[in-house]
Amino acid sequence: MKNKRGVICFKNPPSILGYAAVAGDMEANGPLKGKFDKVFQGDMDGEKSFEKAESKMQLFAAKQALKKAGLSPDEIDIAFAGDLLNQCIGTNYGLRELNIPFAGIYGACSTMAESILIGSVFVSSGYVSKSIAVTSSHFCASERQFRFPLEYGGQRPLTAQWTATAAGAVVLGKQNEGKVNVKAACVGEIIDYQIKDMNNMGAAMAPAAVNTITKFFKSTKTQAEDYDMILTGDLGQVGSAILSQIMDKEGYPLKGKHSDCGLLLFDRQRQDVHSGGSGCGCSAAVLCADVLKRLETGKLKRVLFIATGALMSPTANQQGESIPGVAHLIFLEGNIGHGNCD
């Protein structure tokens, strides 16, 4: 029974009514070119700061997802959203004008899965009809907050990931109102393997992904073959390799089903992102620009989306603390497909 903790199989799975993805120009020139709802120009897109630009991206993503769902903000009962900035200001200022009842989330780069997960429980419980999940990240805002001012021009090691300038939003409604259902979910635990290198987030987060995926597999008596795609958020090249190795050892090999949002968003050969993309906006944008479309059209049927977050801060790191990871999972299924999670 202990394995079941945190695993939720929805009796009446909420469905996705609309979604939207925004990207910066570098992200929009990667492998997902042409798939974003809007491309933001330069680092600020006309705003006066990186942070204000991030808020603008998040607001646009939310409005666009609502538009595509054919809904106005006042038809949404509750928003779950957050971002990487201190006190989640990307979200607080971005969503302020929408006047949607708002519950702030902090899951670092796991925010998109966490927001969809919590929103799904609220909708499935019947206490609300519709919710929206929104998140974002911004390369320049993250660099100066977590690492160095950009002007310093510090060299990045090859294990480092590139925080994506991107945002995504998903509108949730009742079962079968949309073409993709949230069938199940798994809330992750805080897992800490004592990695202390702020430039190796993939290694810090991979064990959390292992923990969540294996817990979900055990609880639902499924394995990699039962899904079309096992999509982690932002482990990058280094973390993805670690994930595969440990999953093999644990007896749950991923057998070619694994993809990582950090590797899908950028072309590592052509774009200077080292281990791959990261940031709340990375997994959110990959999900909303590409994966949900493929689920809607039946090109994918059953997808596990596991967004991973590194729960440290620069202060904690300076005090010698390690980097705890967390990974939240949602199981998405296109209406065209069939299947149970029980």
Added chain:
Amino acid sequence: MKNKRGVICFKNPPSILGYAAVAGDMEANGPLKGKFDKVFQGDMDGEKSFEKAESKMQLFAAKQALKKAGLSPDEIDIAFAGDLLNQCIGTNYGLRELNIPFAGIYGACSTMAESILIGSVFVSSGYVSKSIAVTSSHFCASERQFRFPLEYGGQRPLTAQWTATAAGAVVLGKQNEGKVNVKAACVGEIIDYQIKDMNNMGAAMAPAAVNTITKFFKSTKTQAEDYDMILTGDLGQVGSAILSQIMDKEGYPLKGKHSDCGLLLFDRQRQDVHSGGSGCGCSAAVLCADVLKRLETGKLKRVLFIATGALMSPTANQQGESIPGVAHLIFLEGNIGHGNCD
């Protein structure tokens, strides 16, 4: 119908199985002296940093609430928790060792109400059996993060509030398993009256409290007389006066039923806290040290607990942004009392 958005009346109200409050020595020498589960000594209680001391407080509060509920950490399905520190490190490092599936929350000083609210929906939905809500704040950690290093000795204006060094935890389970039920809740909107003074949080948050309380009153067709206590979190003297004035104007006078956690935790005549206490830990500790006990014993029957949060960051403030507020409400009722919220 628009007023109903964000208002949740639980069909099977979750109940509170255990709770605990921790305070620093200044807080423990205020009006609630003798009511805390533990008093932390000095600014660090033997730890090497303020932040590590905050994590320790949060861990103690969680463990103590579990102990009082007669539960072990592995009997809890999910934890909702957060704090004021950048990236919520008080929580991430504090709760790490418990291995409870964990969903991070950021609601600034509204965190305790938000965590209980979300946990209540999860328990009431039947997808989980038990959840825990935890939060904390630390005066020294907050001062240096949000304002000035303590060594600077900056003078505080009279509108400023004193971030409490305190933590609180609440364990939630099924209806009537405990002596206090969470009967209803209201998720607040982001409300911004363009206050820009980081030393006047009460004024920034009061309009959000007005919005949430009036929405709840309208939706449930109740008013101040229907409750024994309307307890806001951390508006302090300045914010409480503003709240009363606007509630009068709105036609929902609070008629002597209003108390504020920031005014209950400290003795403003004797302790140098200016407008009153604040911080996630302030409302959490007042709730868990005093109010829940009075609900259990029947001294209070129906309490609205409205924790308020200021959603800015120093970066946003430096960029000229205003301070948006949010207020989340939970309606607590002792088993000895009766009543509906519909």
